[in-house]
Amino acid sequence: MSMRAPPRKGENFELAADLNSEYKEKRKDAIKRVIANMTVQKDVSGLFPDVLKNMQTDDLEQKKLVYLYLMNYAKTQPELVILAVNTFVKDTDDPNPLVRALAIRTMGCLRAEKIIDYLCDPLQKCLKDDNPYVRKTAALCVAKLYDLKPELVIENGFLEQLRDMIADSNPMVVANTVEALSDIHIAAVASGATKDTFVVTTDIVNKLLVALNECSEWGRVAILNALSRYTAEDAGESEHICERVVPQFQHANASVVLTAIKVIMIHMRGINSESLTKTLIRKMAPPLVTLLSNPPEVQWVALRNINLLLQKRPDILTNEMRVFFCKYNDPLYVKVEKLDIMVRLATEHNVDPLLSELKEYAQEVDVDFVRRSIKAIGQTAIKIDEAAERCVNVLLELIGTRVSYVVQEAVVVMKDIFRKYPSTYEGVIPTLCANLDELDEPEAKASLIWIIGEYAKKIDNADELLGIFVDTFTEESYPVQLQTLTAVVKLYLQKPESSQGLVQKVLNTATKDCDSPDVRDRAYIYWRLLSTDPGAAKAVVLAVRPPITLPRTTVSPALLEELLGEIPLLASVYHKPAETFVGRGRIGADSMQRKGTDLADDRLATQKALQTVAAGQQAENLLDFDDDVPNDGQPSGLAATTVLASTPAAANLLAGTSSNPLDDLVSIFGSASLGATSSPAPANPMGGFGFGTSPLAPAPAVTPVLSPQPPAQPQAQSGQDDLLGLF
């Protein structure tokens, strides 16, 4: 783009006149107006030469405004900025350190190729400046230069100079140097460098620990991050680092506090002394609690991280459950996290106040929160055996309110409790059945049907109740159909005399009128089973399922360890490894693409694994790659999605009601391999499955079951979860 002719009329013409005024104030005022126009996206590029004339001034404020103008046009019209290079270079020799720093900083962010060649000499000078403010500004400038032209940084020996500057007497210079080196390191890694450009040595660590207490909050974060990259040589050194970092817990800045916690979590791994580890963990509690006095957005980030920390160290906040009690006015995202943490902290000692809180929440106005609260009651019941009865009583009271969504959610939760404590709370069943008419959500219906089927022997009018669902069979959703099918077969196996007709009817409808292959297949399998060997059918369908447990972690142990190292980064907030949601910024476009194909491979692997139903460690890893969990139509993006995905809903664990066909098949045939494998790691799940399918299934229909459609991914993952829970 060529330089334009000076404007002849209009506002810019007047401005041009003022910029050339003989009065200083008038010129300065004109510059301000130019900037004002620029910030509202008016084109003032035509005034470039006039503005440039005002760059030589001893008025620093005016100089800054001119620089602001230059920076704005550097990107679109770099050739114009070249005109200003001389002034920049001259300014780096100015007696005023502020001017020197300003000049080098501005040159650094002009990002124009042509200006960079002029940058190196002044930068060399400024890195050795007497004034610490100039030195620390220059240090950051090196990182920017590296971003544009890494070879220049290496040729000029700036890297070595930065490494020397870690020993600077001024802590702020040290901090900025660390920031610059970290930036360069990240950029180098993103562009594929194998050599570590910023090796943190013992020597450096000692210098950083000295500077740590002296610099600004931002500097502290940078230094702490560098410390977290260091691998201590022995336990003594780990202890030393922890000791020096612990005082940062008392910093007023939440970011410093959480980064310090990260450093401790990392270096605590190297400490052998049990008592010291305990002390460190005890010291972590107060700063975490203090974070909750912050505004909601900070609370949320803190809560997400606390949730993660608790998965690794459940003992951190044992006595602090009360601070997580929800206020009516808390934003929903804060309440949801608090609920999750409260369940994690629940023990038999604090379960009473917890339950009374949860009951209170379950009567609030916000439907979503109410449902989660009821789920939390169920999780508490599953987690703490002693409290199960109290939980059931609370649920019964809630069912008594007859608010539709409360009742439905409570029914779903009750089913989980039956899974955990079989044949314990049968007295509740009549109450549940009394609410049959109020259920209109598939999950609640399916849950109740499962309960009826499971306890068919003890429910006198089970055939009547199930008959209702058999009559409307084709109108129900598939999960309900599947449950109805299984429940009727269970009923038939326990009370053959009264339900002969019913089972005939449901098998007929399911095989003839149903349009879901899964439902048809299951009906065929049952039919074969029943007609060939009722004894085998009994062994399969009425097998004793192992009780479910609450997963202690929502992510796999390996991932947890990785995420803890990334506290308090976005990864730890999303509870996902960084690669799944961010690229490597501007530089790393192609490396991201590589990552993308990796992910695609992973997805393929996921499906393959699904087809073979390989459980165990591999299945657990699959959970890490859930990068395309569908968004449930909620507006809030990734964060909301992860909240949903990470809720350790015990409901997900229940094979019986999941909409994924695999779960049900496995729950049917699980018994076959179950006799042999009661250990948590499945010895041979394939065997059990193979047994189920090959000899019995009608030839054409089985394969579709085994290749779930791509959109079924998330359920498939929960399906994997189920497998783990089952065996």
Place this chain on the structure above:
Amino acid sequence: MAIDGLIILDNTGRAIAQSGFHSFPSAYPLLHIDALNSALANSPRHTDVDPVIYVQGLNLDTPSACCHIRRGELRYLCPVSGDVDPLYAFAFLQTFVDILREYFGHLSAETLKDNFDIVYQLFEETLDSGGHPLTTSPNALRDIVLPPTLLHKVLSVAGVSGLASSSANSHPFASPIPWRKAGVRYNNNEIYFDVIETLEAIVNKNGQPAVSTVWGSVDSNCKLSGTPDLLLTSSNAQSLMDCSFHPCVRLQRWARDKVLSFVPPDGKFRLMDYRFAPATASAVSQAAVPFILRTGVAVDEHGGSIDLTLSSRLTTRTMENVYVELYLGEGATGANCLASHNASWTFNPKSQTLVWELKAVVPSANYTFRGSFTSTAENPRPSRAFSVRFEIPQHNFSAIKIEQLKLTGEVYKPYKGMRGTSFGNVEWRW
């Protein structure tokens, strides 16, 4: 790893000011503004929008996240890309808002537009284009960006302007103490401490607090010459828990003797934050809620009635500006109430909230409030708790007092002042 930039939006969602974004395409800030505005539009309650929004980038390879906060009528956005610390962004946003307040007092779109040159200078000085916060300590900032004071305006009219004119600025950052500028001179040496405590409590139906915590902070305004080294001894310091401090405080001294030893920054700053834990026998130390609210709420079809009695538990102090609020649930259309002692009440049809406002609650009296409300909903579902806000001037829950302020390093005797104010934020369930 860093912050990409900073954007300030007015209450209609339009950008007032934004930092450079020099290394990003010009559409980048727009994408973030757009993402936030559409998230707000899609959310039934504005406060329920996640504070970190995922923003799909221009191309699929570079997604980013938008951290945002709302302070007053303005929203502050902080786009971040790469795996960064959202707290870092939030901490920076808060720091920046504090700086703006320090410079302009009350913040509004107009103030920022009128002082755009200062705002842009602040952007430049506080945030490096590579995303690193630079100078954020108000003490140091005032040296390099002049606040819009009257004096400054007069000077500029007189033709003496800019920083070169001020002798104190020839050596900025020359001070050996990063948070305190060198060469400060006052005719009257004085330092003030504001102890502000907030009671955050949830009270169950039976009047027993489920949780009740007092969060406190000590704000200070320091006008002392030279480099004073202060030693502050306070009564009751043992009951202050979970403290966090301004970097100037020597932590070892606090850990050892529970005294605050520090060289203060000049001007206003927050000395410490703490949680007040009264010394009690029980393991869970709870602060007492200073009032009793007897509630009677009955909900019928299309409406309900409310009967409240509020009395203070304090013996001498008066509670001021007491607000008792109840959200009446979706569909609430109106209310008709009667409050004793000439207290006022309002119903806000937009937020469906009923507010009972008492200017002062004296210790001996009982304040009553009776009324009914109507609703289009057949079974109105009002919120399960009254939210009560109040303040008690000249009072602290922790009864913390400054016993002694010793000054070393300088020869003058400073005047010291301390003021306490307490606020309450209580949810009372019915």
